[in-house]
Amino acid sequence: MEDRIEFVKTILKKLRDTVSKERLKQLDLDKCERAVEKLSIFSESCEECQYYLLELEEYFIQLEANQDETDFKQHKQFIYGITSHLQKNHKLLPEGYYLSIFMSLGMSIGVVFGLTIFENIGIGIAIGMCTGLAIGAGLDADANKKGKTI
Numbered sequence: 001m002e003d004r005i006e007f008v009k010t011i012l013k014k015l016r017d018t019v020s021k022e023r024l025k026q027l028d029l030d031k032c033e034r035a036v037e038k039l040s041i042f043s044e045s046c047e048e049c050q051y052y053l054l055e056l057e058e059y060f061i062q063l064e065a066n067q068d069e070t071d072f073k074q075h076k077q078f079i080y081g082i083t084s085h086l087q088k089n090h091k092l093l094p095e096g097y098y099l100s101i102f103m104s105l106g107m108s109i110g111v112v113f114g115l116t117i118f119e120n121i122g123i124g125i126a127i128g129m130c131t132g133l134a135i136g137a138g139l140d141a142d143a144n145k146k147g148k149t150i
Protein backbone atom coordinates (compact mmCIF):
# COMPACT_ATOMS: atom_id res chain seq x y z
CA MET A 1 0.00 0.00 0.00
CA GLU A 2 2.82 2.40 0.79
CA ASP A 3 4.30 2.01 -2.67
CA ARG A 4 0.91 2.82 -4.08
CA ILE A 5 0.72 6.07 -2.16
CA GLU A 6 4.19 7.03 -3.32
CA PHE A 7 3.18 6.21 -6.84
CA VAL A 8 0.07 8.41 -6.70
CA LYS A 9 2.17 11.23 -5.29
CA THR A 10 4.67 10.87 -8.11
CA ILE A 11 1.90 11.17 -10.70
CA LEU A 12 0.52 14.20 -8.91
CA LYS A 13 3.94 15.81 -9.00
CA LYS A 14 4.29 15.09 -12.69
CA LEU A 15 0.88 16.60 -13.34
CA ARG A 16 1.86 19.68 -11.41
CA ASP A 17 4.91 20.16 -13.61
CA THR A 18 3.20 19.59 -16.94
CA VAL A 19 -0.26 21.08 -16.56
CA SER A 20 -0.92 24.76 -17.29
CA LYS A 21 -1.63 27.16 -14.45
CA GLU A 22 -5.27 27.46 -15.37
CA ARG A 23 -5.68 23.70 -15.40
CA LEU A 24 -3.85 23.40 -12.14
CA LYS A 25 -6.41 25.61 -10.52
CA GLN A 26 -9.31 23.74 -12.06
CA LEU A 27 -7.92 20.42 -10.95
CA ASP A 28 -7.30 21.73 -7.45
CA LEU A 29 -4.26 19.52 -7.09
CA ASP A 30 -3.51 20.81 -3.60
CA LYS A 31 -6.79 19.39 -2.46
CA CYS A 32 -6.10 16.14 -4.29
CA GLU A 33 -2.78 15.89 -2.56
CA ARG A 34 -4.30 16.44 0.85
CA ALA A 35 -6.93 13.82 0.02
CA VAL A 36 -4.23 11.29 -0.85
CA GLU A 37 -2.43 12.17 2.35
CA LYS A 38 -5.54 11.57 4.49
CA LEU A 39 -6.65 8.48 2.60
CA SER A 40 -3.27 6.92 3.18
CA ILE A 41 -3.61 7.52 6.92
CA PHE A 42 -7.11 6.10 7.20
CA SER A 43 -6.71 3.30 4.68
CA GLU A 44 -5.11 1.16 7.36
CA SER A 45 -8.42 0.81 9.11
CA CYS A 46 -10.99 1.82 6.51
CA GLU A 47 -11.83 -0.28 3.49
CA GLU A 48 -13.55 2.57 1.74
CA CYS A 49 -10.42 4.69 1.96
CA GLN A 50 -8.42 1.82 0.51
CA TYR A 51 -10.86 1.66 -2.33
CA TYR A 52 -10.72 5.39 -2.94
CA LEU A 53 -6.96 5.30 -2.96
CA LEU A 54 -6.99 2.64 -5.66
CA GLU A 55 -9.52 4.63 -7.64
CA LEU A 56 -7.41 7.75 -7.33
CA GLU A 57 -4.39 5.91 -8.59
CA GLU A 58 -6.26 4.68 -11.64
CA TYR A 59 -7.82 8.08 -12.12
CA PHE A 60 -4.59 10.05 -12.05
CA ILE A 61 -2.93 7.67 -14.48
CA GLN A 62 -5.78 8.35 -16.88
CA LEU A 63 -5.66 12.04 -16.17
CA GLU A 64 -1.99 12.21 -16.96
CA ALA A 65 -2.45 10.32 -20.21
CA ASN A 66 -5.43 12.32 -21.49
CA GLN A 67 -4.94 15.76 -20.05
CA ASP A 68 -6.81 17.46 -22.83
CA GLU A 69 -9.93 15.43 -22.34
CA THR A 70 -10.38 16.02 -18.66
CA ASP A 71 -13.99 16.47 -17.69
CA PHE A 72 -13.74 19.00 -14.88
CA LYS A 73 -17.27 18.46 -13.77
CA GLN A 74 -16.58 14.78 -13.30
CA HIS A 75 -13.28 15.57 -11.68
CA LYS A 76 -14.95 17.81 -9.14
CA GLN A 77 -17.56 15.17 -8.38
CA PHE A 78 -14.92 12.51 -7.92
CA ILE A 79 -12.88 14.61 -5.53
CA TYR A 80 -16.05 15.71 -3.77
CA GLY A 81 -16.99 12.07 -3.19
CA ILE A 82 -13.67 11.45 -1.50
CA THR A 83 -13.66 14.58 0.63
CA SER A 84 -17.21 14.01 1.80
CA HIS A 85 -16.32 10.47 2.85
CA LEU A 86 -13.37 11.86 4.80
CA GLN A 87 -15.56 14.50 6.38
CA LYS A 88 -18.41 12.19 7.27
CA ASN A 89 -16.54 9.07 8.31
CA HIS A 90 -13.30 10.46 9.61
CA LYS A 91 -14.50 13.74 11.06
CA LEU A 92 -12.34 15.97 8.91
CA LEU A 93 -13.39 19.56 8.35
CA PRO A 94 -13.55 21.40 5.04
CA GLU A 95 -11.12 24.28 4.58
CA GLY A 96 -12.37 27.52 6.09
CA TYR A 97 -15.04 25.67 8.03
CA TYR A 98 -14.91 27.75 11.20
CA LEU A 99 -14.37 30.95 9.28
CA SER A 100 -17.68 30.67 7.47
CA ILE A 101 -19.54 29.70 10.65
CA PHE A 102 -18.12 32.47 12.83
CA MET A 103 -18.36 35.09 10.12
CA SER A 104 -22.10 34.61 9.75
CA LEU A 105 -22.53 34.20 13.50
CA GLY A 106 -20.57 37.40 14.10
CA MET A 107 -22.65 39.20 11.52
CA SER A 108 -25.97 38.26 13.06
CA ILE A 109 -24.79 39.11 16.57
CA GLY A 110 -23.41 42.33 15.10
CA VAL A 111 -26.82 43.23 13.75
CA VAL A 112 -28.36 42.80 17.19
CA PHE A 113 -25.65 44.84 18.94
CA GLY A 114 -25.75 47.36 16.13
CA LEU A 115 -29.41 47.92 16.67
CA THR A 116 -29.29 48.01 20.47
CA ILE A 117 -25.92 49.08 21.90
CA PHE A 118 -24.28 51.04 19.07
CA GLU A 119 -27.47 52.33 17.50
CA ASN A 120 -25.65 51.92 14.24
CA ILE A 121 -26.22 48.71 12.33
CA GLY A 122 -23.17 49.26 10.07
CA ILE A 123 -20.74 49.46 13.00
CA GLY A 124 -22.40 46.47 14.64
CA ILE A 125 -21.99 44.34 11.52
CA ALA A 126 -18.40 45.49 11.01
CA ILE A 127 -17.39 44.66 14.57
CA GLY A 128 -19.28 41.37 14.48
CA MET A 129 -17.65 40.35 11.22
CA CYS A 130 -14.15 41.23 12.34
CA THR A 131 -14.58 39.35 15.60
CA GLY A 132 -16.01 36.36 13.76
CA LEU A 133 -13.18 36.47 11.25
CA ALA A 134 -10.55 36.52 13.98
CA ILE A 135 -12.09 33.65 15.94
CA GLY A 136 -12.87 31.58 12.85
CA ALA A 137 -9.43 32.02 11.29
CA GLY A 138 -7.82 31.07 14.60
CA LEU A 139 -9.86 27.89 14.93
CA ASP A 140 -9.21 26.99 11.29
CA ALA A 141 -5.47 27.44 11.75
CA ASP A 142 -5.63 25.24 14.82
CA ALA A 143 -7.62 22.52 13.02
CA ASN A 144 -5.16 22.71 10.16
CA LYS A 145 -2.22 22.31 12.48
CA LYS A 146 -3.79 19.25 14.01
CA GLY A 147 -4.30 17.76 10.57
CA LYS A 148 -8.07 17.86 10.83
CA THR A 149 -8.68 19.75 7.62
CA ILE A 150 -9.22 18.31 4.20
Ligand SMILES: [Zn+2]
Binding pocket: 042, 046, 047, 048, 049, 050, 085, 089, 090
Ligand atom coordinates in the same frame (compact mmCIF):
# COMPACT_ATOMS: atom_id res chain seq x y z
ZN1 LIG B 1 -12.50 5.93 5.11
